[in-house]
Amino acid sequence: MDAAPPPDAPSIPSWVHDILDDKPTGFLATVRPDGRLSVTPLALIFDGTTIRLSTTKDRRKYRNLVADPRVALCVPHRNNPNRYVEVRGTARLAPDADRSFINSVARKYMGSDEYPFDRPWQERVVIEIVPEQVSAPSIPLADAPPQAPDGAVADGA
Numbered sequence: 510m511d512a513a514p515p516p517d518a519p520s521i522p523s524w525v526h527d528i529l530d531d532k533p534t535g536f537l538a539t540v541r542p543d544g545r546l547s548v549t550p551l552a553l554i555f556d557g558t559t560i561r562l563s564t565t566k567d568r569r570k571y572r573n574l575v576a577d578p579r580v581a582l583c584v585p586h587r588n589n590p591n592r593y594v595e596v597r598g599t600a601r602l603a604p605d606a607d608r609s610f611i612n613s614v615a616r617k618y619m620g621s622d623e624y625p626f627d628r629p630w631q632e633r634v635v636i637e638i639v640p641e642q643v644s645a646p647s648i649p650l651a652d653a654p655p656q657a658p659d660g661a662v663a664d665g666a
Contacts, residue, residue: 518598518640520558525594525645528586529555532618537562537636538581539573539600547573552618553584554610560584560596560638563611565631574600574636582638598641605633 521529535553538546549570551562560582564571574580578599586592605611608624611633615624627633 519643521555521560521594521596521640521643522645525592526555526557528584528592528594529553529560531587533584533587535560535562535582535584537570538583539570540577540579541569541573542576552614553582554613554617561610562636562638563605563614563633564636565627565633567631571602571634574602578602580636580638593645595644596638596640596642597644598639601637601639603635603637605635608633610635 533553534550536548537551538548541547547569551564553560553562555561562582578601580600581595581597583593583595611624611627612622615621
């Protein structure tokens, strides 16, 4: 996992770093054995250069990535889905035996020092996205978040 990205790998534009630095949900697409796509929402950590996610070895997405590391990750702005970044590339997998990565996710997203939801037998891995293409378009309404759906309660009650 410590290997550097290829020298010609595209970087993630600074104007979407706020999306990735927040507490976003990324939608990771992997290729299933039958060639169909599978999309899963995941928490992620962005260090200013690299996007990393976590899964366990018993999950379909892990088996998909072992068989075919091609991925696409779409990350919409948490409060304005008109702004997003999409990264297409390959996944590098590395063990998270000491659970330091998933625990960093728990700290960021849940304010907890330890990720509480794994079963004792589950083995964690880190998914690092190696970009081949990055898309962060400026689209109409990018600065105008959609309104709450009809009938939604404004105060969240």
